[in-house]
Amino acid sequence: xxxxxxxxxxxxxxxETAPGDQPGAVRGAQGRGxxxxxxxxxxxxxxxxxxxxxxxxxxxxxxxxxxxxxxxxLLYTGWYSLHxxxxxxxxxxxxxxxxxxxxLWSSDFFWNALKNTFTIGLIxxxxxxxxxxxxxxxxxxxxxxxxxxxVVMLTPYATSVAAATLVFTLLYSWxxxxxxxxxxxxxxxxxxWRESDWGGQFAVSSIxxxxxxxYNALIYLAAMQAIPSDLYESAALDGANRWxxxxxxxxxxxxxxxxxxxxxxxIGATQLFGEPLLFGGSKGGSEHQYQTLGLYMYxxxxxxxxxxxxxxxxxxxxxxxxxxxxxxxxINRRLRKSQ
Amino acid sequence: MRTSTRxxxxxxxxxxxxxxxxxxxxxxxxxSGDGSSNSGGGNGGGSGGGGKTALTIGTFGVFGYxxxxxxxxxxxxxxxxxxxxxxTTKTDVYWPKTITRLQAGSGVDDxxxxxxxxxxxxxxxxxxxxxxxxxxxxxxxxxxWKNAQATTKDGKQIGLGTDIGPMAICYRKDLFxxxxxxxxxxxxxxxxxxxxxxxxxxxxxYMKKAPSGTKFVDSxxxxxxAALGGGSERYYDKDGNVIWDKSKGVKxxxxxxxxxxxxxxxxxxxxxxxxxxQGFSNATFATVACPAWMIGYIQEKSGESGxxxxxxxxxxxxxxxxxxxxxxxxxxKHQKEAIALAxxxxxxxxxxxxxxxxxxxxxxxxxxxxxxxxxxxxEYFSNAPITEIYAASAKTIPVQYFGVKDxxxxxxxxxxxxxxxxxxxxxxxxxxxxxxxEIKDVLGQ
Numbered sequence: 001x002x003x004x005x006x007x008x009x010x011x012x013x014x015x016e017t018a019p020g021d022q023p024g025a026v027r028g029a030q031g032r033g034x035x036x037x038x039x040x041x042x043x044x045x046x047x048x049x050x051x052x053x054x055x056x057x058x059x060x061x062x063x064x065x066x067x068x069x070x071x072x073x074l075l076y077t078g079w080y081s082l083h084x085x086x087x088x089x090x091x092x093x094x095x096x097x098x099x100x101x102x103x104l105w106s107s108d109f110f111w112n113a114l115k116n117t118f119t120i121g122l123i124x125x126x127x128x129x130x131x132x133x134x135x136x137x138x139x140x141x142x143x144x145x146x147x148x149x150x151v152v153m154l155t156p157y158a159t160s161v162a163a164a165t166l167v168f169t170l171l172y173s174w175x176x177x178x179x180x181x182x183x184x185x186x187x188x189x190x191x192x193w194r195e196s197d198w199g200g201q202f203a204v205s206s207i208x209x210x211x212x213x214x215y216n217a218l219i220y221l222a223a224m225q226a227i228p229s230d231l232y233e234s235a236a237l238d239g240a241n242r243w244x245x246x247x248x249x250x251x252x253x254x255x256x257x258x259x260x261x262x263x264x265x266x267i268g269a270t271q272l273f274g275e276p277l278l279f280g281g282s283k284g285g286s287e288h289q290y291q292t293l294g295l296y297m298y299x300x301x302x303x304x305x306x307x308x309x310x311x312x313x314x315x316x317x318x319x320x321x322x323x324x325x326x327x328x329x330x331i332n333r334r335l336r337k338s339q
Numbered sequence: 340m341r342t343s344t345r346x347x348x349x350x351x352x353x354x355x356x357x358x359x360x361x362x363x364x365x366x367x368x369x370x371s372g373d374g375s376s377n378s379g380g381g382n383g384g385g386s387g388g389g390g391k392t393a394l395t396i397g398t399f400g401v402f403g404y405x406x407x408x409x410x411x412x413x414x415x416x417x418x419x420x421x422x423x424x425x426x427t428t429k430t431d432v433y434w435p436k437t438i439t440r441l442q443a444g445s446g447v448d449d450x451x452x453x454x455x456x457x458x459x460x461x462x463x464x465x466x467x468x469x470x471x472x473x474x475x476x477x478x479x480x481x482x483x484w485k486n487a488q489a490t491t492k493d494g495k496q497i498g499l500g501t502d503i504g505p506m507a508i509c510y511r512k513d514l515f516x517x518x519x520x521x522x523x524x525x526x527x528x529x530x531x532x533x534x535x536x537x538x539x540x541x542x543x544x545y546m547k548k549a550p551s552g553t554k555f556v557d558s559x560x561x562x563x564x565a566a567l568g569g570g571s572e573r574y575y576d577k578d579g580n581v582i583w584d585k586s587k588g589v590k591x592x593x594x595x596x597x598x599x600x601x602x603x604x605x606x607x608x609x610x611x612x613x614x615x616x617q618g619f620s621n622a623t624f625a626t627v628a629c630p631a632w633m634i635g636y637i638q639e640k641s642g643e644s645g646x647x648x649x650x651x652x653x654x655x656x657x658x659x660x661x662x663x664x665x666x667x668x669x670x671x672k673h674q675k676e677a678i679a680l681a682x683x684x685x686x687x688x689x690x691x692x693x694x695x696x697x698x699x700x701x702x703x704x705x706x707x708x709x710x711x712x713x714x715x716x717x718e719y720f721s722n723a724p725i726t727e728i729y730a731a732s733a734k735t736i737p738v739q740y741f742g743v744k745d746x747x748x749x750x751x752x753x754x755x756x757x758x759x760x761x762x763x764x765x766x767x768x769x770x771x772x773x774x775x776x777e778i779k780d781v782l783g784q
Contacts (some may be wrong), residue, residue: 088395088464088743090442100433109780166613173614174762175606176621195762281609282431283750287773295398302435304747304781305460 015054081311100312113296125203136220153214165278198291207275223257358761369761394549397448399433403697441468447668449632449677456746469497470667484738485702498664499685500702504630505732514625517550530651555604557624560753563596569658575742600761630660631700651723659737718779751777
């Protein structure tokens, strides 16, 4: 705290004085190697110290909070994962080493959850980003009431997961749900969305897509507006039509943004939890059709009360995310080189 | 001009930030106040903690205390006490939260409700976190088995019984009539008395002439739970050993549920889900297994359109489904006052009042004599004599032993085993195997 106060108090006077009042002292101290004396040099030393230390002071609060609420729980979870612990008796821990991880390795439910996380991630992220790209492109035209459209795009994102999922649960309801009702006009038999294998995954993905498309579209839109318009002008002079402009100007210019959204969406998909939980309970359907890793962890830890195993799942998820991040980085590097 | 807009914009930003910050802070204050010293809201007009004891009570679902006006009544009797109820709707959210708070020794409410499916876990693992209430009351007021369920091996009673869940069948008279079935409650009860497969038989008759878009029963799981509550064995024996795959009670209930699941008479809904609620309001099923506490639920979900169309008949077998206890955690700040309130809320007179309003059935037999023959909900259910029906069931409920993982085992059977057969068209054997796998996972085998 004290250091940050100093940091706050001092930059202004030193910034004023250093270049203005005593330029010689400052330059002299650096240039001629003369040992600094007097109040000016004391000030300049303080200034230098200030320049070095205050950034640390400014970022410290985040790292303190992160340490308390991020790092410590993370490590503690790791410690739990090596024990047999029940939710109902946290004090009663027995060391089991890697037993929990071995259990996971041989558990069908775990592999199933991993597979589901991957497939749901895929069928929610890919259409979501493509849609977002298309919508952003449309919003990038000159439109009447463009602010309104942009705000509307953000509305699903602002809706709570719980509210959105409840509505979707009703829409997908097996009996009397609107989607089955619409399908019936096309002559399709009612689908039991919650219990069918792909239907359940599709339904969960659709909730994710609905919530996040607008958010990503706005990110793309922001990036699109940063593309200099003379690029389009010269492309137009070269005879490129809209679609060619989109492919050869917009997409390449958006590449870093696209990569960013891919990374963020992948992390989001790996941690997918609320939608499937509210859609079909902690088992994710009677055959665990859409039980994601997050849901499996919740089921083990909070419904069944097996905290040791749940911690092992948490750490496995963490490791998987690290691998995903590494793969992303490699692709990123490869792409940059190919450019 | 320019500076003024910039200034006003900055002012605007500041206002927004300030509003957001106060909003956040207010949110925090609300949260932390939950467990500690929030005085009881509107009542007492915020006398600023001038000697008032603020008691909190943590419950799940609908306990009916507020609805029956019991909190207000108690506060009138004890002007120095204010009461605040913290409700969590779903038990599977409520219980893990409570258990972690109990172990942390902080954040608990002065009184915590315990569901019957969790009481064995509480007795076996959390007994030292609760006050021994057995010493505080005359135990003979309650049903013996109700007391026993909340008592440890060395005789410490951690909870006082609230309601129990004696079983009946609630049915839609109007749909029965359209299907050409008997609508009189006593004659109907006689048709299926003694055996759940007779109930399934009535269901088959119903399906022959079923009004379009309706099914006989809401779900196979509901039949399973109702039948299970009538057996003498559940998932554990009285010594706490897991016997779920050998238990006769489980087998009988499973068989009844399978008859329902494989014969197209179920609306295939999942209980306590939104579409299930919708089923009530759209009248898409004709019967539902109806423990006493379900009466209030049906009334709420079926709404005005269901009034007079519902009726109550005795269940095939006497059974119990659900019920709860009130415990006083030792970590609570006002133990003495909390004990007094828990005693008062669970006393026979108060149980009778909750029954009159909400039809939750008393666990104190001495209340039976004082039960009003006409509960508030009775008119809604075609003036069925629910007091009589439930009291008759309550008298012959078998004593059941619950185990530590009773709830997750039950969920595995209903949400995995039964649903696979009912909704995915698997064979009963496949469903049973799936449930078995699931329970292995639950028990960590």
